[in-house]
Amino acid sequence: GQNIDQPTEMTATEGAIVQxxxxxxxxxxxxxxxxxxxxxxxxxxxxxxVLDGLEEKGRFSSFLSxxxxxxxxxxxxxxxxxxxxxxxxxxxxNYQLIWGAGTKxxxxx
Amino acid sequence: xAGVTQTPKFRILKIGQSMTLQCTQDMNHxxxxxxxxxxxxxxxxxxxxxxxxxxDKGEVPNGYNVSRSTTEDxxxxxxxxxxxxxxxxxxxxxxRDYNEQFFGPGTRLTVL
Numbered sequence: 001g002q003n004i005d006q007p008t009e010m011t012a013t014e015g016a017i018v019q020x021x022x023x024x025x026x027x028x029x030x031x032x033x034x035x036x037x038x039x040x041x042x043x044x045x046x047x048x049x050v051l052d053g054l055e056e057k058g059r060f061s062s063f064l065s066x067x068x069x070x071x072x073x074x075x076x077x078x079x080x081x082x083x084x085x086x087x088x089x090x091x092x093x094n095y096q097l098i099w100g101a102g103t104k105x106x107x108x109x
Numbered sequence: 110x111a112g113v114t115q116t117p118k119f120r121i122l123k124i125g126q127s128m129t130l131q132c133t134q135d136m137n138h139x140x141x142x143x144x145x146x147x148x149x150x151x152x153x154x155x156x157x158x159x160x161x162x163x164x165d166k167g168e169v170p171n172g173y174n175v176s177r178s179t180t181e182d183x184x185x186x187x188x189x190x191x192x193x194x195x196x197x198x199x200x201x202x203x204x205r206d207y208n209e210q211f212f213g214p215g216t217r218l219t220v221l
Contacts, residue, residue, distance in 0.1 A: 004151065030207060042199060042212035043152075087151070095206035096167065099151030 002026045004100035006088050011106045012078055020073045020086050020103045028093020034062050034073045035087040037102065043087055046073070075105075083107045111135050113213035115200050121219045122190040130185040130216050132200030140203045141183040142210065143167075143175065145196040152199065158183055159206070190220045 003025045012018040024032070031050040035043035049055055049064035049071060061074040073086055085102040092098055116131045134141065139160050144152040154167030158177040172194060174186040183202075187194060197217050201210040 008149075033209065042214050044212070045209040048209060089152075091207065096154060096157070097152075097210070099153075101149055101151045 002090075002092065002098045004088055004090060004098055006086075006100045006103045008101070009104045009106065011108060012075075014078055014080060014107055014109050016078050017074065017076050018078060018105065020075070020088075020105065022071045022073070022088035022100060024069050024071070024088070024090045024098075024100075026090045026092045026098055029066060030091040030093065030095055032062075032064055032071050033089045033091070033097065034071075035089065036084050037087055038084045046086075078107050080107050080109070113200055113202055113211050115198075115213035115216050117216060118214065119217045121221060122187075123221060124190060124192065126190050127186070127188045128190070130187070130198055130200075130218075132183045132185065132213060133181050134183075134200075134202040134211070134213075135181065136202060136204075136211065137180060138202035138204050138211075139180070140206055140208075140210075141177065142201045142203075143173070143183070143185045144199045144201065145169065146199060146215075147196050155185065155198075187218075192220050194218065195220045 006022045034046040037043040047062040054063045059076045064071045085104045087102045088100040089097040113134045142157045143155040153169045156175040158164045200213040203210045
């Protein structure tokens with residue numbers, strides 16, 4: 001079966017760095033997406049990885065290792081507004097997104 | 110651009126009632142999707158469409174129907190509502206299947 005695993009909840013301090021991990025087992029792979037979802041709102045796109053390596057976009061970076069079925073999202077210089085859920089999603093061989101349950105990130109001052 | 114819009118924002122239905130969730134996008138995207146999101150679970154694909162006149166089932170299509178008569182609109186129909194359909198429903202669109210998806214604000218549906 002298809003499976004996406006990510007931690008349910010993480011806590012970090014304002015100004016610090018946090019890494020959110022995602023492991024996956026899917027039928028085929030056509031890329032991995034990270035989305036941010038604030039409570040009561042819609043998911044919004046953060047990053048896309050299809051090749052191995054690190055993609056950096058401002059304070060956010062995303063890493064992919066296809067051989068290990070593993071990705072992480074790195075958030076630097078954490079701000080209170082980064083408190084949200086972070087969703088990992090893998091595009092399978094049918095170009096459909098398989099979603100993880102999300103990681104709720106709590107930022108403390 | 111308004112992006113993806115959904116109506117209504119909230120709705121309470123009685124068991125056995127039916128309703129249509131509306132979704133419109135103004136980005137001229139070919140691909141449109143309907144998801145449901147339940148607490149503690151990942152988004153589940155209900156139906157999707159690759160263009161006007163073409164729809165296909167996702168992972169959890171039972172109890173739902175869709176149509177796509179125009180590029181802009183992709184309504185989701187619930188027939189004979191059941192408590193198991195209590196959820197948050199998101200409509201999304203993308204230019205191509207491998208592109209990022211843009212989401213509407215969601216419809217919070219409760220079936221009692």
